[in-house]
Amino acid sequence: MNPAAESPTEFDEQLERLLDRCAAADSRALQRLYALVSPMLFACITRIVRRRALAEEALQDVFISIWQQAGQFTATRGRPMAWMMSIARYRAIDLQRRERLAPTLVAQPEEYRTLDAEPESESSSAAWLPSAELMKRCLALLSHQQARCLELAYVDGNSHEEIARLIGSPLGTVKSWIRRALRSLRQCLES
Amino acid sequence: MTPENREVVDRLASEYALGTLRGPARRRFERWRASTAFVDQRCRFWEEQLMDLAKDLKPVQPPAHVWPAIQRRLNLTTRQAALRRIRSFALAASVVLVVGAAALLYWRSLPAIRPTAVATISAKSGEHLWELEVLGADRLVARAANLPARPPGFDYELWALPAGGAPVSLGVLPAAGASSRALTAIQKQALARSTQVAVSIEPLGGSPTGQPTGAVLYVAPLHTPS
Numbered sequence: 001m002n003p004a005a006e007s008p009t010e011f012d013e014q015l016e017r018l019l020d021r022c023a024a025a026d027s028r029a030l031q032r033l034y035a036l037v038s039p040m041l042f043a044c045i046t047r048i049v050r051r052r053a054l055a056e057e058a059l060q061d062v063f064i065s066i067w068q069q070a071g072q073f074t075a076t077r078g079r080p081m082a083w084m085m086s087i088a089r090y091r092a093i094d095l096q097r098r099e100r101l102a103p104t105l106v107a108q109p110e111e112y113r114t115l116d117a118e119p120e121s122e123s124s125s126a127a128w129l130p131s132a133e134l135m136k137r138c139l140a141l142l143s144h145q146q147a148r149c150l151e152l153a154y155v156d157g158n159s160h161e162e163i164a165r166l167i168g169s170p171l172g173t174v175k176s177w178i179r180r181a182l183r184s185l186r187q188c189l190e191s
Numbered sequence: 192m193t194p195e196n197r198e199v200v201d202r203l204a205s206e207y208a209l210g211t212l213r214g215p216a217r218r219r220f221e222r223w224r225a226s227t228a229f230v231d232q233r234c235r236f237w238e239e240q241l242m243d244l245a246k247d248l249k250p251v252q253p254p255a256h257v258w259p260a261i262q263r264r265l266n267l268t269t270r271q272a273a274l275r276r277i278r279s280f281a282l283a284a285s286v287v288l289v290v291g292a293a294a295l296l297y298w299r300s301l302p303a304i305r306p307t308a309v310a311t312i313s314a315k316s317g318e319h320l321w322e323l324e325v326l327g328a329d330r331l332v333a334r335a336a337n338l339p340a341r342p343p344g345f346d347y348e349l350w351a352l353p354a355g356g357a358p359v360s361l362g363v364l365p366a367a368g369a370s371s372r373a374l375t376a377i378q379k380q381a382l383a384r385s386t387q388v389a390v391s392i393e394p395l396g397g398s399p400t401g402q403p404t405g406a407v408l409y410v411a412p413l414h415t416p417s
Binding site for chain 1: 201202205206208209210211213235238239240241242243244245248249250251252253254257258260261262264265267341343344346363365366367368394395396399
C-alpha cells in the first residue's frame with residue numbers, strides 16, 4: 001500500500017482549494033489559509049527557533065513562500081499540510097543555525113500563547129494532522145530510543161550531536177539509532 | 192539510477208526531511224533535489240510520512256502583528272481592508288472637505304517620486320525577468336516579468352555588488368507581481384557604491400549566511416534613469 005495515496009481528508013481538500021486560489025493571486029485565500037494553519041506552523045517553528053523575533057520573521061517568510069510558490073504545489077500535489085510544514089521546518093532549521101551562531105539568546109517560549117486543543121477549534125491538533133494509521137503502526141515498531149531520537153530531531157530541530165548530549169548517549173549510537181529507525185520505517189511503510 | 196543509488200537517495204531524503212542532514216551536505220542535497228525528479232519524489236514521501244511525528248504539537252497562536260506584516264511585505268490589500276479605508280475616507284471627507292481639498296492641492300504640487308536608480312535583469316535570451324527601481328532614497332521596487340520555472344524550495348535573492356566590497360543582500364525577489372520594501376542604511380550604502388546587481392538561487396527565504404550560497408544566475412547593470 002502506498003500511504004501517500006490515502007484519501008485526503010476534508011481538511012486537506014480545503015487547504016488544496018485555498019492553495020489553488022493563492023496560485024491565482026487571491027489574497028483572501030491566503031488570509032483564510034493563514035487563519036487555518038498559522039497556529040500549527042508557528043508551533044513547529046517555535047519548537048525549533050526559540051527567539052521570538054526570529055520565529056515571527058520565519059512565519060512571515062513561510063507565508064510569503066506559500067504565496068509565491070502555491071502554483072508549484074498545485075503542479076506537484078501531495079499533502080498540502082506536509083508541503084507547508086516542510087517549508088516552515090526548513091526555514092526554521094536555517095534560522096536556527098543563525099540563532100545558535102549568535103551570542104546569548106533570550107529563550108522565552110512561554111511568551112507564546114498555546115491554543116487549547118478544543119474539539120470545535122478549526123486549528124486543534126486533531127484536525128490538522130491527516131490520519132496516518134500506517135505510519136502510526138510503523139512508529140510503534142521502533143524502540144523507545146529510536147522513537148525518542150526521531151522526535152528530538154523532527155519536532156525540536158536537534159542535530160545528531162545535540163540529541164547525543166540531550167539523552168547522554170554516544171554520538172555514534174545516536175546516529176545508528178536514527179539510521180536504523182528510518183530504514184525500519186521505510187521497510188514498514190513500503191511493505 | 193542503480194538500486195544502490197536509489198538507496199542512497201532515500202537515506203539522504205529521510206535525513207533531510209528529518210532535519211539531521213546539516214551544513215554543506217544539506218545545501219548540496221537541496222540543489223540535487225531541485226534538479227532531480229526522483230530525489231524530489233523521495234523527499235516528498237518522507238515529508239509526508241514524518242509529519243506524523245508532530246501529532247502532539249499544540250497549535251500556537253502567532254502575535255496579531257504578524258499577518259499585517261505579511262500583507263505589507265506582499266503588498267496585499269484585502270477587500271475588507273479596502274472597504275474599511277473607503278468608509279473611513281468617506282466619513283473624514285464629509286467632515287473635513289476643505290482640509291481634504293487643501294491637502295489634495297498640496298499633494299498635486301509635490302513632484303512625483305522618480306526612480307534614482309534602475310536595473311533590468313534579463314535572461315541570456317534577452318527576455319526581461321525583473322525590473323528594479325530605487326525610489327527616492329530608500330525604497331526598492333521589484334517587478335517580476337517572465338520568470339523561469341523556479342525549483343521547489345528555493346528563492347531568487349537580489350544582491351548589490353559594491354565596488355571593493357562583499358555582496359549585500361537586497362532581499363528575496365518576488366516570483367510574481369511586485370514587491371516594495373524599505374532599504375536599510377547598509378543596503379543604501381551598498382547600492383550607492385554599486386554599478387551592478389546580481390541574482391542568486393538560495394534556500395527559501397534567502398541565504399542563511401548573508402552571502403550568496405547558491406549559483407549566481409544573473410548580473411545586471413544598475414544605472415541612473417535618463
